Every structure is written in C-alpha cells, then in structure tokens.
Amino acid sequence: MYAPAGVKTSRDYAIPDTMKAWVLGDPGELSLREKPVPVPKKAEVLVRIDAVAICATDLEIIYHGPPALIRGGIPHNKNFTPGHEYMGTVVALGPAVDEYRIGQRVTVEIHAGCGQCKRCREGMYTACLNYGLNYGDRDKGHRANGFTTDGGFCEYQVNNINTLVAIPDAMSDEEATLVVTAGTAMYGLTELGGLVAGESVVVTGPGPIGLLGVAVAKALGAQPVILTGTRDNRLKIGRELGADHVVNVTKENAVDAVRRLNGDKGLDYVLECSGAPNAVNEAVRMVNRGGKICLAAFPHQETPVDIAEIVRNNIYVYGKSATHRAEAFMSQKRFDATKIHTHTFPLDDLPTAIRYAKDRVEDAIKVVVKARGVSAAHKVAAE
C-alpha cells in the first residue's frame, strides 16, 4: 500500500517479534520476561505503550489477586501481565480497522464488552454479563486489559478499538494516563447520576479518582463542590482543582461540616471515594431527599448501612464504572489533571514505582512508568 507523504504505516515502526513484559509470579512478585508481541485481530489495533500509571487496583491485583467476579481464579504464576492505566501509539491495525490510523496517540479504557449480552446491547458494557469469558472455547470476546487479559506493564498491547480514546498532540504522555481516572469520575456523575450545572456535590476521599472527581464536577458546573479527607496536602490539591470547600475529617465531623457549609440542606450528589466503613452512612446523611450517591470505592468487609434512611428519602445508590469522555474536557484544558501526577520511573524500575505508589513514598499520588525517554533516576513531576 502506498502511503501519502506524512501518513505513517506500520513500516515506520519497527515492531519486534518479542518484547519486555513484567509477569506476575507469587503475590507481590513481578519479574521482567520476554513475551511475543501480540497481533491485532478484527476491531483491534496494536498499541506501543508509551506510559503507564499505577492504580490502587493494580496493587490489589498484584498483592491479593483479581476481583472475585473474575472467573477462573487468581492470576498468580499464570504468565499474567498487569497494568491498565496506559497510553501509547497505534503501530498496527487489525483487518478492516479504519477508525484509527498508524502513528495516532491514544489512551485506553479498560473494558471491551462481549457485545452479545443484554448489558452490552443496552450500552452498559462495563457490566458485561460475560465478564472474564475470553479464553478458549468459551471466548465471548470480553476484554479487561490488566484484569482478565494481559495489560500494560510491557512494551506493546492489543486493544479493541472500542477501548481507545484519541488524544491531541498537546497532551503529555503522563496526562493521557489520567484520562481513565477522570473518566471514571465523570461517568459516575453524568451518565449514571445526571449531574447538571448548578447542582451541589460532595466528594469523600481525596485519592486520584476523588481529586479528579472534584475537577470534573467543577468542569461540569457543579456549585458548590466540597471535598472531605484526612490529609491536608491532598485537600490542598483538591482546592487547586476547584473544590469550593475542603473538610479535614480528623478535625471536624464530616456530616456536620458538610451540612454547615451548605446551609444545613443536603447536597445533590455524593461521590464516595474513600472506602471507609462508615462512608455510606455518612453519605446518606450528606445527600438531600431524592439525591444520589455514587460509590467509587468500597470497604473490604460488610459494613452496617442505615437502609431505612435510603428508603425514606428516595436516595439512589449505585456502583461506579469507567468511561472515556473525560478526554474532551482534558484536551480543552478545563482542569489540570497533572496536579495529581507526582512521579515517573522507567519501565525497568516498575518494582520501585510500585513501592512509591503503595507506600506513598514522598507523598506520591499518581506514579507513572515509561518505556522510553526516562532516565534511571525517578523524576518528581512537581520539580
């Protein structure tokens, strides 16, 4: 095929047969191996991975195994490559793919639904009923890269075109890895919750989703946006991302503070990102009648909930889900997601990167790994 000047083809990228890939052994053990570079099929492309962020869920999978809903058991000692918050460059196209072009920079969503089940047909592909069914003779086509199929702690990965979001030249690799995090918050507030400009929001828990939840809520016109948490340095970032008020819950009662800040009326939405055991009950007391609570985090044990308050007050509670539309806001510079990016390491130093993320070394929030263009020493973004 002749390519016009300026149009790139796969030949512009020297795609090797094998690549470096981190592989999960026993819990917490990652080793760097050689794996074949995968080949894109129908509706897929091959992405050269340029940057990967580390998410709390990656740590959960590496140390404890995948979520219970994934059939077929844990991924330890199964040659599995984790990592799901990655971005990169399209270097090869599957058959009949013309939605993307070689050389295009993209970031990726986690889920490609099976496209066959009731939920996928309704457009709710993150609730695919064939979740995890993607191997052998039960292959329904579901993919959740880094969860049920190989992910991004490696040099190349295959992605369904449904999971790609094109990003503009002006967006850095590191910022692009944050699109999915922002998208999770946006999905919770808009698609499920229906947030409209002028409504009020509490975000509980200033982790990456919570902080970008603040940014997204403000970009959507929410007023006021209140952020609660325990660490002043993160609450400060929340303010920079647009929170109208912040509440340090080690210093005052969260529910009292939130209600005081809003004239004792409840707020329209609570985006719960803390996973604290009493978070749901506090959310129920922060939200107004008919309001909505989006759960983006959860405690590991069953936790007492005041069901009666939910029923009496017509409150909605729903689980979160990811999306890819935050990119539009970020490429338009509606908010500066890079405020939560704190460190970058080379791909070969993944274990160090994971330690920074896990133990919050140097107040790490988002830690990114890059295959190229990063020296061995880590780089603090803020410097």
Next chain:
Amino acid sequence: MYAPAGVKTSRDYAIPDTMKAWVLGDPGELSLREKPVPVPKKAEVLVRIDAVAICATDLEIIYHGPPALIRGGIPHNKNFTPGHEYMGTVVALGPAVDEYRIGQRVTVEIHAGCGQCKRCREGMYTACLNYGLNYGDRDKGHRANGFTTDGGFCEYQVNNINTLVAIPDAMSDEEATLVVTAGTAMYGLTELGGLVAGESVVVTGPGPIGLLGVAVAKALGAQPVILTGTRDNRLKIGRELGADHVVNVTKENAVDAVRRLNGDKGLDYVLECSGAPNAVNEAVRMVNRGGKICLAAFPHQETPVDIAEIVRNNIYVYGKSATHRAEAFMSQKRFDATKIHTHTFPLDDLPTAIRYAKDRVEDAIKVVVKARGVSAAHKVAAE
C-alpha cells in the same frame, strides 16, 4: 349555577358542618371525635371517604409515631387523624377546579409536593424538600395525608387534585383502596427502574406491596417473576397473582433457590419488600451485573451490607416511592388486586380492624374500613 340533568352538584350531597373522625391520643389509643368538615382551597377538592384500608405504616404511626423525617415531632395527643389508603366521592370543588366533577369516584395518593422545591420541579414530588412544612407561617403547601396532615379515618377529607386518581364504576370501593399499594410497586419497577417486558424480577416478601408487585411485574410482561417468603398461604396468593415460581425461605436458601430457578444467572430486578436484616445482601446476590434493587421496605436497625459487591457489579439501589398509575392496569383487569383484600369493618369499629391488621387475625392481609354500607359484624371478603 344551573346543572344539566345528570350532572351532580354539591347540593346533591348533604355536607354537614362536622363529622366523625378518629383521633390519635397516646400511642395506640384512638378515640372517635367530632371535627369540622374541612373546606377545599385552590387546587383542592373535598372527598367523602367511602373506604379506607389499613397499611403497616398506619400501625407504625399509631403505635410509634411518624417517620423521623417529619419535622415537628410525633402526632400523639395533637388531634391528629391517621389513615392514608382511602378512596371516596368528590362532593365539593375548590376555586377554579375543573379537573374533577362532583360525584366522581376517586382514590388518593399520599403526597402533594410543595411545587416549589428543586425535587418538585423535577417531577419527583415524593422527595419534596419541603416535606412536612405545611403549617402556619412556614406553610410551603406540602401535604402527606395521614402522615403530616389529617388522613382518612374519618368521613371527609380535603385533597389536592394532584393526589386524585379517578376510578371507573366497575371498580369496587375496596379494590380502589389498593390502587396506591399497586402504584408503589409499579413506580419502583417502571419509573425508577425502567422495567421492560421480558425482563426478570424477584420479589422478596409477600406483604401487600410485594404481592401486588408480583401482579404488576407480570402485567408489565416480566418473565420470570419469582416470589420469596415464609408463609405458604401468602406464596399461594402470589402464584394466583402471576408468580412463575415461589420460594419458601424457611425451607431452602433464598439466593440458591432464585439462581437455580433462573439457570444460575442473576435476575434484572429485585423488589425488596421484606425488611429483613439480610435482605439487601441477598438481593445483591440475586441480581445480575448492572441490575437494579428497589427497596420498598427496610429493617429498623442499621444492617451490614456488602458494598463491594454493589460497586463491582454496577448495581443500582434505590428507595421506593408512590404513584397513581396502577389504576389504569387495575381498571383494565390486568390483575385482581382484590385477592389481597381479606376483611371489611365499619368505620366505628376501627380498633377491631387495626387489631386484625396488626395481629394478622384470621390470616388478614388487607383490612378495609367503611363509613357506610357495612354491618357491625366483620365481613371476610373471600366468603
């Protein structure tokens, strides 16, 4: 005003100045008093009450006081008349009311929202933010008859026209008192949940709302509809109202049974009507990914909930609310709501009626009280 032949006017009904009304004294104490007959204002009519059913919430109010969200404390010894599941005949119209005519038979919804708050403007009048504000100089116009304003255990009551549902001649007084109960189930399944024909439903708890929930779900085309409960006689009525399967949870595990009956796939909706402490967790395990749980009942204490399952599986949980559209289905004879009506007493025997409802005397399900046309002895509907 001259009325054409066949058109009734207020003069056709001899409206007295005072009426008999049951009044709540100390908890559990009702006494029969004389009260002035109220006068309808703008957007209101005067209803001559022909029949009232007794709901579990009436018992709660009579014995324990109103729900916590009602400002201004409990209604004991305040000259308060309870009762909210009533129907009757329009006998006088407020100014400018032409939506209803004198002589029309109607059944009533509980709520008339203030019409001013955010929720009322969104159409969610059951979540009115001015709930209970209807007295004196804070009168926002909210009414919840039998909860925050006088209800139906009397001879006449004023109702906002928003709370009226016209009923056809062919529907008996007793059946008309069940419209609100059916409407509660219908609202939970359609307006909030969006049930469409062919989807699957579990109803947990065969009380009046649960039993009519089965009937409504079948009338909406749900397939299959499974009912769980502890009493075989009520499960049998559930079958008569259309349940495809019933499960006696004293004999087998509810979750196992439900999943077995549906090929181990979860179902699309759970309508939880039992208020059992573990009901929410069981519902979470009965529903499929992306499914919906409507809470129509609740336990009186905080109860442990597996939040993680809700988040991972994109499950929605929401509180119930009442509506008035069930009437269309009932007047079209889509289901026979009278199957849950078991007893009728005269208004003067309200304490006996309450005892039957409270203690389930003679397996009572719905007990109705009528001001006229019932002899002193109670009448079992099934005879």
Next chain:
Amino acid sequence: MYAPAGVKTSRDYAIPDTMKAWVLGDPGELSLREKPVPVPKKAEVLVRIDAVAICATDLEIIYHGPPALIRGGIPHNKNFTPGHEYMGTVVALGPAVDEYRIGQRVTVEIHAGCGQCKRCREGMYTACLNYGLNYGDRDKGHRANGFTTDGGFCEYQVNNINTLVAIPDAMSDEEATLVVTAGTAMYGLTELGGLVAGESVVVTGPGPIGLLGVAVAKALGAQPVILTGTRDNRLKIGRELGADHVVNVTKENAVDAVRRLNGDKGLDYVLECSGAPNAVNEAVRMVNRGGKICLAAFPHQETPVDIAEIVRNNIYVYGKSATHRAEAFMSQKRFDATKIHTHTFPLDDLPTAIRYAKDRVEDAIKVVVKARGVSAAHKVAAE
C-alpha cells in the same frame, strides 16, 4: 461430543450443502436458485427457516431497491436474497456460542450492529453508523438480513445471536413471524417514547405495524387508544386488538374526531403508521403539549410540516426502530397478533404470496411463506 438424551445436536438435522433460495434479478423479478448453505461464525448460529412473512419493505426492495442509506447501490442482479420477517429452528452453532441450543425455535430481528461505533456502544444498534458495511475489506460486521445481507426467502440463514429471540412451543410459526412487527411498535412506544400505563395514544394507519401498535399500546395499559384509517375491515380488527375508539377518516376529519373522543385535550402519543402526506401535521394537532410523535411510516416525497407548532408545544418527533421484546407479551398471550395473519403459501409459491401482499388480494394483511408443511393451495388463516 456426547449429547444427553433429549438434547439435540447438529446431527439431528441433516444440513445439506446447498439450498433453495429466491434471488432478485431485475426489479420485481425473483427466481428460485441453488445457493450454498452458509456457515455460522463467532457469535452466529445457522437457522433453518420455517416461516417468513412478507412486509411492505420487502416489496419496496424487490420492486424499487433498498433504502438510500445502504451504500453500494441497489441489490438487483447481485444474487441477493430478500426477506427479513422470518423464524425457524437453530440447527448449528458458531464457535463459543452457548446462548442458544440446537433445536431451539427462534424468531429474528433485522439488525446486528457492528458493535464498534458510537451508536452501537450506546445501545442504539439500529442506528449503527456502519450500516451496510459488511463486505470485504470494509467489513465492520453490521448485518441487516434481507436489507444489506441475504435474508429469509430461502431454506437456511446465518444470524448473529444478538438478532435471535427464543419463542415458546405454544407459539405457532406464523405468529412468531409477527414478533418483529409488534416489537417495532413496542420500541417506538416504550424505549423511545416512555409510554406508561394510563397515557393516551392515537395510532394512525391500520397496517400491520399500526394494528399491532394498538395491541401493544393496550397491553402496556394505554387508555384510551384511538385508531384512525380508511378501511372499515381493518378498523374492525383494530377494535378486536383493543382499540377503544376507531375513526374512519373518509367519513370525518381525523383531528376533529380524535380531539372530540378525548374531551378536546390532545393525546400523549401519536404512532404514525400511514405515511400519508399530511400525517405529520395531523399528528402535531392530535398530540398534547410535551407529547410525542413516533414516525413508523413516511411519505415518499418531502411534505409540508408546521414546524412552529412543534417548537411552541415542546413536541418530540422521532423515527421508529425495531426491537425483540414483544415476544414476552405475545408468549404471555397479552394480545392475539395472529388476527393480522391472513394467508400462508409454500416457499415455492413466493411470487404468488408477493402478489397477494402487494395487491391486497382477498383483503390480505400479513402473508406468510413456509418451506415445509403447506400444500400448494393457499390457506386462509381465518378459515
């Protein structure tokens, strides 16, 4: 593979290598040919076709070519097999298909979306942006059997599992071919329009979609349902299917009659199935403020529309789309769709069947063709 007793396998069906198939030559010319029996791929099954109904759109395609939106020109003289309202028996499964089993009776929807485009991802697969892209190196996987890919006037056809609806034993072959027609009406009224019990509906035009629209609207609890048309025999069937009122528009003005029948208030929905030039303007005058007009038919030329009325009255207008949930209602016997089935012919007599459908011979409404079990002489269903 060993199959347990009672479980059928492909070997139970002697699947030949070739089959009889009607092929479109010049406009209006169909000839019976031999074609290879197609082989199901991933997410597909092979259906042995047991009955096919003839739709007005089939006649349009056969005589005039496909709708303008199908890229790649008309299907004449391209070895194309039309027919889209078919049902049959699953006789072979593609790889990893376990959603259906061999021997299962199914009816089919038209559309299988590409699963990749924005609309498919939103759940709106009938508005697939890759409509018609299903051949060669631009194969996006979209199928619209009988429109863009081979259809049902033959013995076997491959179908994506997304297009299948299982039907119960008690539903006849002929009735099963009507599920899609009923589904079209249901989709228009519920998924797009949100019809709820007790709302009012006008159906304009008593063709198959209009008549089943009446049946579906009543099954959903609409009150009243008014049907307008020009032929008394069809209006009579409309009454049998549940219409509360019928209006013969050759005898009185449609808008006046409809408004008179509903107390001069407009109705909530108009399901326009006539395609008459002034139908949209009449619909605008029949519907109330905020009401909805679903267009299920259309005139062949541009037609004058009173846009101002649409804007001033907040009216919604939207195009129809097909669905598959009507099956739930039909298998529950909520309405008798067979009332619109008038004739059955053997597959070999397709040209006769088409003549009956096209020229309304013997007041034909729905004409069905069957590959087996029908003698050469036509059979009038009503006899």
Next chain:
Amino acid sequence: MYAPAGVKTSRDYAIPDTMKAWVLGDPGELSLREKPVPVPKKAEVLVRIDAVAICATDLEIIYHGPPALIRGGIPHNKNFTPGHEYMGTVVALGPAVDEYRIGQRVTVEIHAGCGQCKRCREGMYTACLNYGLNYGDRDKGHRANGFTTDGGFCEYQVNNINTLVAIPDAMSDEEATLVVTAGTAMYGLTELGGLVAGESVVVTGPGPIGLLGVAVAKALGAQPVILTGTRDNRLKIGRELGADHVVNVTKENAVDAVRRLNGDKGLDYVLECSGAPNAVNEAVRMVNRGGKICLAAFPHQETPVDIAEIVRNNIYVYGKSATHRAEAFMSQKRFDATKIHTHTFPLDDLPTAIRYAKDRVEDAIKVVVKARGVSAAHKVAAE
C-alpha cells in the same frame, strides 16, 4: 420584625404604590403609563426591575400579537406590559417565602407552571397544559411573564419563586439578562438532548440563542462545534465564543461544508436557530444516524420536510424550552455572554431601544433597557 445588621428588609426599599409601565396599544404602539405596583402572593416575590433585554419574541408580540397557543386572543389595547428578559432586586416577599431574601439580585425565567397538570407533575413545566389559564375563575396559576401576564418593561414585577435564579455580585445587570437566553440553549442540548463532553454540534443561525448555544456547547465539552450563518460579523463573535469552525452559507453550501469539516460523518446534534424554511431538511442531512435536532426557531409557514430521512436514520426532532441553569456556568465565567450585548438605553427610551433591536441599527444584537443609572444617550457596550 427586627433585622440583624446587614440584613435588608422591605423598608430598605421605598416601594411606591404606583410605577411607570409601558403598555401595548395598537400593534407596534407602546405608551408609558402609571400602573399599581403588584403585591406578591404565596410563593411569589416582588422584583424591582434593574435591566431588561429585548428579544425577537418581544418584537413579535408587540407587532403581531402573542403565540397562537395563548388562549384569549391578542394583548393589544388590553393594558398589557410586555418584556420577559429581565433581572432585578428582590424587594418584598410573599407569605412563607424564605427561599430568597430582600436585597438579593435575581434574573427570571419566563414560565411558572400551574403545578397541577400532567406535564408540570412530570417536571416539564414549560409544556404546562394550563398555559395561559391564569385569569379569573379559570386561574390555574400558570404565569409566563411578558406573554400571558404582565412582563418587565416597567419598574416592578411579581414573580413566582420557581422563576427566579440568584445571581452573584460579580455578574453585571446586563449579563444577567442573558442568562435565560443561554439557558434556552443549554436546556435544548442537555436536558432534552443529553449532550455529553466530546460530542459534536452544529448551530445554525447566529442570533442570540445560536451564539450562546455555541458558548454553552463548548462549555459542556462539545467537540467540534460548527456555526453556520450569513453575516460575517456575527460568525466572528461565534468564533470568539468558542466555535471551532464557522460557515458563511452565502459562500458555500451549508450541508457540504459541515460534512467536509467533520470528515463526512454527520454530527451528533443540530441546534437550529435560524428559522429558515429549509433549515430542518438541512439539519436532517447534517446530523448522523441516531442524532438529535433541537428546534429553537421556526419558519412562519409550513415548510417541506423529508420525513423519510428522519424515519430511516432514527433521528429525534424536538422543540426547545427555557431553563435557568446557565447561570451556574456564567457566574463561573465559562463563557463571556456579554459579547452579544451591544446597546443599553434608559427605560424611558424603550421605543428607541426597540427600533435598534428590530432594525439591527449599528449591528445591534442584544439591546438592554435599564430603569436607572443610564443617561439619555445610548451606550454601546463595546466602547
């Protein structure tokens, strides 16, 4: 009543018994009269009018009478005061109003629904079925200030609290009059259409609603936003408000240009603000399958429409409606609505102001009238 320091009461505002008010005589004739200052009732406040903008609809009413849907005929020679785009200061409260306080600056929406009809109960108060019924013994409480009840070309007006939007100190009087215009565009794109970030929009017609439609679409994250029109100076303002592309339709075919600018794919939304006779057909050809067309303007005659394209492509068409949430975006400075404000005149010069607006003198877009603080000479905002 004692007011704490800094809290204003009605005594802080010397409310006179009568006020200056422009009154409509014969078509096009306005005269300045004395009228009584109205008194707020339940759920109402008295607003001292500080600024009023002139809308094309005001001109329509003044010269031609009100829209056809207003019962009771035209407002000429009926002592009627037009004007609906006004803002001001709350100077008195009706009984039980505590939602607003004396001294608060507010801008106003047009509609206060009756609160009783089906549409009001659904939250669609702009489609109130009792539109225009607000006088005498048929008073249903509907108000549309400047349409069915006295409007803002005067010194004081009564408004239902449902129609008020509080504005921040930092927003000028003139900008506040534009909130309703922006809200109209926002409602069309979000509440009805469901615009989400990253979707594509065409706005046809660069009048005030169209220009603010561009601004709102960009603020909501739409990408790209294309504006079409005939005047380069207005298209230039469109660019300043965020349009990614503008098309002068006197120089190139609108449909061709729009499709070329978006890679021949249709766009997701068309916000039609031109009222041109062929605008709907062009919109149908600009939008993609499943896309949505919001009509915010309309031609005065019936106009030919290609219904078939609407049906085949699952396109939605709907009439516009007003809202009040744009304020949140404007007070957050998401876009600069003042770019469309061109002239201000004193209230006494209303006829001059109307001439500027009507004849587009000095390229006038939005012309504002103020009761105080403006000298006799007009002031061009841009200077």
